[in-house]
Amino acid sequence: MLFRPAKIRTNRFINEPLLDYAPGSKERKELEGVLEKYNNQVADIPIVVGDKEIKDGKELFQVSPHDHQHKVAKYRHASKDIIKQAIESNLKARKEWERTPIEKRADIFLKAADLMAGKYRADLLATTMIGQSKNIWQAEIDAACELIDFLRFNITFSRLVTEYQPISPDKGIKNSSVYRGMEGFWAAVTPFNFTAIGGHLPSAPAMMGNVALWKPSDTAMLSNYTVFKIYREAGLPAGVINFVPADGPTFGDTVVSSPDLAGINFTGSVKTFKHLWKQVANNLDNFRSYPRMIGECGGKNFHFIHPSADVESVVNGTIRGAFEFNGQKCSATSRMYVPESLWPKIKDGLLSIHKEIKTGSPLQKENFVTAVIDDKAFARIESYLNHAKNSPNTTILAGGTCDQSEGYFVQPTIIQTTDPNDKLMKEEIFGPVLTMYIYPDNKCMETADLVTKTSPFALTGSIFVKDQKAREVLIDKFRENAGNFYINDKSTGSVVAQQPFGGTRMSGTNEKAGGPHYLLKFVSVQAVKETSVPLSAWKYPSMEE
Ligand SMILES: NC(=O)c1ccc[n+]([C@@H]2O[C@H](COP(=O)([O-])OP(=O)(O)OC[C@H]3O[C@@H](n4cnc5c(N)ncnc54)[C@H](O)[C@@H]3O)[C@@H](O)[C@H]2O)c1
Ligand SMILES: N[C@@H](CCC=O)C(=O)O
Numbered sequence: 001m002l003f004r005p006a007k008i009r010t011n012r013f014i015n016e017p018l019l020d021y022a023p024g025s026k027e028r029k030e031l032e033g034v035l036e037k038y039n040n041q042v043a044d045i046p047i048v049v050g051d052k053e054i055k056d057g058k059e060l061f062q063v064s065p066h067d068h069q070h071k072v073a074k075y076r077h078a079s080k081d082i083i084k085q086a087i088e089s090n091l092k093a094r095k096e097w098e099r100t101p102i103e104k105r106a107d108i109f110l111k112a113a114d115l116m117a118g119k120y121r122a123d124l125l126a127t128t129m130i131g132q133s134k135n136i137w138q139a140e141i142d143a144a145c146e147l148i149d150f151l152r153f154n155i156t157f158s159r160l161v162t163e164y165q166p167i168s169p170d171k172g173i174k175n176s177s178v179y180r181g182m183e184g185f186w187a188a189v190t191p192f193n194f195t196a197i198g199g200h201l202p203s204a205p206a207m208m209g210n211v212a213l214w215k216p217s218d219t220a221m222l223s224n225y226t227v228f229k230i231y232r233e234a235g236l237p238a239g240v241i242n243f244v245p246a247d248g249p250t251f252g253d254t255v256v257s258s259p260d261l262a263g264i265n266f267t268g269s270v271k272t273f274k275h276l277w278k279q280v281a282n283n284l285d286n287f288r289s290y291p292r293m294i295g296e297c298g299g300k301n302f303h304f305i306h307p308s309a310d311v312e313s314v315v316n317g318t319i320r321g322a323f324e325f326n327g328q329k330c331s332a333t334s335r336m337y338v339p340e341s342l343w344p345k346i347k348d349g350l351l352s353i354h355k356e357i358k359t360g361s362p363l364q365k366e367n368f369v370t371a372v373i374d375d376k377a378f379a380r381i382e383s384y385l386n387h388a389k390n391s392p393n394t395t396i397l398a399g400g401t402c403d404q405s406e407g408y409f410v411q412p413t414i415i416q417t418t419d420p421n422d423k424l425m426k427e428e429i430f431g432p433v434l435t436m437y438i439y440p441d442n443k444c445m446e447t448a449d450l451v452t453k454t455s456p457f458a459l460t461g462s463i464f465v466k467d468q469k470a471r472e473v474l475i476d477k478f479r480e481n482a483g484n485f486y487i488n489d490k491s492t493g494s495v496v497a498q499q500p501f502g503g504t505r506m507s508g509t510n511e512k513a514g515g516p517h518y519l520l521k522f523v524s525v526q527a528v529k530e531t532s533v534p535l536s537a538w539k540y541p542s543m544e545e
Contacts, residue, residue, distance in 0.1 A: 013152040016145040021136045034122040045075040045225045048243040050089040062221045065133040065371035066361045066407035073222040078246040083254040086242040090185040090211040093239030098181040098209040106155040112234035113151040127223040128195045133370040135362040146196035149496035157516035172533035178526040181209025184262035187255040191268045192217040193328045199227040201265045202241045208522035215251045263292035270297045296508040298428040299459025301491040303336040309464035315349030321490035322434035323412045331460040331492040335425045336436040354398040371407040378408040381431035393419040426455045448477050459503030462486035483510045
């Protein structure tokens with residue numbers, strides 16, 4: 001039979017509940033034991049091609065961002081030759097995997113999700129805490145709950161996107177759609193900041209019958225390898241996903257020179273995505289099919305405060321939005337527009353919470369802000385702090401210092417600018433730096449217009465407003481400025497299946513990860529028409545005597 005509808009129940013899942021990790025709780029004790037294990041070892045991470053574990057090449061190290069003398073993991077970069085072997089291995093695995101019924105593929109990822117929710121939850125948290133410097137709560141949201149949700153809800157979504165069958169109004173003709181994986185292989189290029197995104201980018205195409213090369217980020221190696229091993233333990237056949245740590249440009253150059261590239265599933269910076277897209281465009285004549293490009297990139301996310309806003313929501317939402325995970329979220333709040341009338345109260349609120357925020361190791365429960373990912377991120381953020389210190393238009397209201405003697409620590413920083421077009425209001429900083437512009441209340445709508453034109457991004461944005469008429473006007477004004485738009489809530493914290501995620505303009509191709517439409521990108525539909533009555537005439541009725 002050409003088409004057999006998938007027998008997957010929809011709506012059977014709920015979002016994975018967060019555990020509390022209260023001191024003395026069962027999960028806290030287990031996590032502490034696992035943290036100790038990883039703190040006392042340097043994991044040795046291989047390149048995995050099919051069933052082969054490869055440890056060739058120069059040894060490189062992932063370090064703890066909050067303690068950069070602490071080596072967390074040893075790994076090597078795959079050479080061009082090994083990347084080519086990985087592509088061959090993908091292509092060898094493809095035929096059988098693509099023809100495996102979708103329920104069977106789904107069962108493997110469901111098992112992986114269950115292993116993540118139970119047996120390996122503490123491992124996922126510990127490797128994300130030590131390797132990427134997330135505190136317990138942030139690691140629980142990312143490495144456990146979000147990844148588990150991606151895997152489980154993609155099962156539901158795979159059913160939704162493959163259930164349409166065409167109509168067959170003519171007797172003797174059966175029309176059907178066959179939902180195929182794509183020819184060739186996908187390259188999944190993943191960022192450091194979410195373990196969940198690392199695990200999602202290769203698994204989503206695989207769920208839909210594709211094969212993928214997973215190039216993890218050097219600074220998320222340990223957590224990402226932990227995820228990969230869980231996929232294999234759950235029954236993912238060798239070669240369906242190959243784990244290929246590599247130098248970015250070497251990886252990019254090698255995959256785009258293969259005629260079998262089916263697509264690139266990328267999350268990371270605009271610069272890298274544009275580079276990859278240009279490389280694909282330059283190689284168009286060499287590909288068997290047109291590679292599909294998915295890019296989820298950066299943002300310059302705003303909080304726009306209307307004079308009718310609830311000040312407490314603004315203050316709490318902004319602290320969370322700007323400083324959770326040190327502003328290293330694509331959705332982090334990094335520019336804010338406040339009316340003069342509310343500024344004294346909002347300023348007091350922000351500055352008094354700022355005094356309470358502690359910065360330090362993610363392993364100590366009191367620390368809300370931890371270390372930024374590496375020396376390059378530290379230098380980039382420091383250069384923005386220096387700009388704020390030296391510019392006549394800006395005043396640092398809180399924070400503004402940084403120190404990399406032990407770990408890459410940047411104090412959460414609040415800046416006020418009198419120039420709404422200052423680079424602090426335009427460029428992605430990807431650190432704990434929030435800049436605000438105070439506007440006269442009678443220039444509210446003009447200021448909103450300015451927000452829409454200030455930056456090339458359109459990822460997330462929030463309005464805080466109680467006045468209903470103003471609410472409608474602002475919703476309309478910001479229609480094109482945020483792929484994820486919030487009303488009276490912070491600009492971060494999207495949840496799988498609740499707020500499918502992605503931005504437009506330079507923020508990305510907006511495929512909406514965590515929603516059903518995302519999976520369509522990995523499907524190549526074959527339309528089949530089968531006729532069961534003999535074809536008895538060639539003339540049109542109009543030609544008959
Ligand atoms: N929109 C979203 O959903 C989303 C989510 C998370 C992060 N981000 C964005 O990601 C960025 C931070 O992540 P990052 O610092 O890891 O980004 P990055 O662009 O530096 O790296 C992303 C990945 O690309 C690889 N890479 C670098 N050069 C390459 C090349 N020439 N060819 C192939 N691969 C190459 C890196 O090794 C890494 O694995 C921020 O801009 C952030 O906003 C976006
Ligand atoms: N899902 C995340 C964004 C991921 C980007 O880094 C959020 O909405 O906070």
